[in-house]
Amino acid sequence: MRVKKTETLAVPMSSMIDIVFLLLIYFIVTMEDEIPEAHLSINLPSPGSKKENDSQPKLLELQVYKNELRLRGKLMSYDEIDSFFKRFGNMDKDTTVMVQVSQHARAQDLVTALDLCRKHGFNNLNVLSIND
């Protein structure tokens, strides 16, 4: 039997749509939200000896304990340190922040402190541990 012209040129759309839908469902089901990862850079203590002609850098000392932050040894809330950094940060962004971390502080406490420093533009962050 001779095949009609209209039948031979027709693309099998319904079966193709079936496959496309199956693929779409597969990708939607297997898709996972990507976690937006931020990288908080820190400086490790240098193993080399201190140079004699080094000028004294401007320093801020931030102590990190479990669930608490101290600025130059004084216990302060997150908001108090935030407003202090806001005033200080307007003066000098090149200040080195010495982040001294207690052995018992959690990673979240350290990240909170580093995040606060980054918020105010302090990028020179040295992390040291406190032996307590």
Next chain:
Amino acid sequence: MRRSSEDTLETPITQMIDIVFLLIIFFVVTASVDKDLVDDTISLAQAKNTNAETTAKKLSVTINMKMARDSQGRKVMLGGRPKILYNIALQEKSLDGIRQALQTVKNDTGNFVPVLIRVDKDVEYRYIDELLAKAVARVGFTKVSIVAIGNE
């Protein structure tokens, strides 16, 4: 039998779908291998003021670090301290194994490669300090970043 001119004009849809399927299978398999290298079991700390990285670092070493937990989610203790698990690209390693892996990276590419530490938010700093002192700084890596969940 002589074929009609209409038959020769038909699009070879079957073969095309075969090729499309092969391509899809290839991309699905390779994409899942790439995704599996990220340790999704780590609960990262939150950094609400820091923007998330928009582009992946071309060359970096990522160390995953978490507390071992039993089937009920309790910490596994070992010698009076929580057992800490380390892995690089899901390859579980000891602290010494991490140091050796970093040494290999240093020998091959140098110590300018950034080291990213993906650490569970509940891990105490003393264990991060131990990793830094006994592996990262000891080998000579100085570019270190702590990974957290940032702003999109």
